[in-house]
Amino acid sequence: MAMIRSQAAKHASIVGAMKAITGTSNARASFARGRCVRGTYIPSDRADEVTTSQSFTRPSRVLARFSVDGNLKGSEMGNLVLRGFSFRLGGGDHRSDILTQSAPIHYARKVDQMVEFLNMRRPRASGGPDPVKMRAFSAAHPETRHQADYVAAHPLPPSFADTTYWAVHAFPATNANGERQFIKFKVAPVVGDAALPGGEVKATSSDALDDDLQKRIGASDIRFSLMALLGRPDDPVLDVTIRWPNEDSREAVRLGTIVITAIEPDETCDGSVFDPGNLADGIGYPPDEIFAARRAAYAISLARRG
Numbered sequence: 584m585a586m587i588r589s590q591a592a593k594h595a596s597i598v599g600a601m602k603a604i605t606g607t608s609n610a611r612a613s614f615a616r617g618r619c620v621r622g623t624y625i626p627s628d629r630a631d632e633v634t635t636s637q638s639f640t641r642p643s644r645v646l647a648r649f650s651v652d653g654n655l656k657g658s659e660m661g662n663l664v665l666r667g668f669s670f671r672l673g674g675g676d677h678r679s680d681i682l683t684q685s686a687p688i689h690y691a692r693k694v695d696q697m698v699e700f701l702n703m704r705r706p707r708a709s710g711g712p713d714p715v716k717m718r719a720f721s722a723a724h725p726e727t728r729h730q731a732d733y734v735a736a737h738p739l740p741p742s743f744a745d746t747t748y749w750a751v752h753a754f755p756a757t758n759a760n761g762e763r764q765f766i767k768f769k770v771a772p773v774v775g776d777a778a779l780p781g782g783e784v785k786a787t788s789s790d791a792l793d794d795d796l797q798k799r800i801g802a803s804d805i806r807f808s809l810m811a812l813l814g815r816p817d818d819p820v821l822d823v824t825i826r827w828p829n830e831d832s833r834e835a836v837r838l839g840t841i842v843i844t845a846i847e848p849d850e851t852c853d854g855s856v857f858d859p860g861n862l863a864d865g866i867g868y869p870p871d872e873i874f875a876a877r878r879a880a881y882a883i884s885l886a887r888r889g
C-alpha cells in the first residue's frame with residue numbers, strides 16, 4: 584500500500600515538475616501548444632503480418648493533434664524544440680492512441696531519473712534552473728543527454744507535415760499466426776522528410792508552424808506512412824534512451840497511411856486525453872518502466888487541466 588502511494592506521489596511530482604518547467608497552469612503538462620485535426624487511416628495489405636489489432640488493420644477515422652513542447656512563455660527556437668503528433672485510430676472497442684514525438688529517444692531511462700531530471704529544471708526563485716547542477720547531473724548520467732544531443736543534431740523542417748515522428752518505446756505486436764515481436768512505430772511524411780541540412784537552424788515559431796498547417800490543409804491533405812520497425816530478439820527493449828542497432832536501416836512494414844484532411848475545433852482534442860494506455864488487442868504495453876509511469880501521468884494531467 585505504501586509502495587502504491589509512493590508511486591502515485593512520484594507520478595504526481597512528474598506532472599507538477601513538467602508544469603513548472605513549461606509554465607502551464609491549466610493546460611497540458613507538456614506539448615501544450617498544438618492544433619487538433621482530423622482525417623482517415625487507410626491500412627496497407629501488410630498490416631496483418633504484424634498485428635491483429637483492428638486499429639491498424641481496418642480503415643477508420645482519425646482524431647489527431649500536432650503540438651510543440653517547451654516553455655509556454657519562453658523564447659522559441661522552433662527548429663530545435665521537440666514536436667508531438669498524437670493520433671487515435673480505430674472504432675468502438677478497437678481504438679488505440681499513439682503518441683509520437685520528433686525524436687526517437689526519451690531523456691530518462693528510469694522513473695527516478697526522470698523525476699530528478701525534471702526537478703533540476705524547475706525555475707528557481709532567482710530565475711532559471713541552476714546550470715552548474717544541470718551540468719553535473721548530465722556528466723554523471725550521460726544517457727540523459729541523448730535526446731538533447733539528437734535534437735541539436737537534427738534541426739526540424741519548418742512544417743509539421745514534413746516532420747518525422749517516433750513513438751519511442753518497443754511495443755509487443757501479435758499477428759494472426761500468434762507470432763509476437765517487438766516493433767517501434769515511426770510516422771514518416773509521404774513526401775519525404777525535409778530535414779534541414781546539419782547546422783542550418785532557422786527560428787520557426789509555433790505560430791508559423793500553425794499557419795503552415797492551416798495553409799497545407801487548405802490546399803490539399805497531409806499524408807504520413809505509419810511504419811512498424813521490426814525488432815530482433817536481442818534488441819534493448821527496456822531502455823528508452825537508446826535506439827536499436829541500425830534502427831534507421833532495419834526492416835520495416837508499412838502498416839498504413841494517415842491522411843489528415845481538416846482542422847478540428849481544439850475543444851474536440853481538449854475534451855479527453857490521448858492516452859498511451861489506450862491500445863486495442865494485438866498491440867501490448869511496452870515493458871519499460873517509463874511507459875508504466877506515463878499511463879498514470881496523463882490521467883493526472885487531464886484532471887488538472889482547466
Ligand code: HEM
Nearest residue numbers: 611612613614648667669683684689751876877880884885
Ligand atoms: C517517451 C516518449 C514520450 C512521447 C513520444 C510523448 C508524447 C507526448 C505527446 C505527443 C503529448 C501531447 C498529447 C496531446 O497532443 O494531447 C504528450 C503529453 C503529455 N506527456 Fe508525454 N510523451 C512521452 C513521454 C512522457 C513521459 C515519460 C511522461 C510522464 C511520465 C509524459 C507525460 C505527459 C503528460 C502529463 C502530458 C500531458 C497530457 C495531457 O494533459 O493531455 N510523457 N506526450
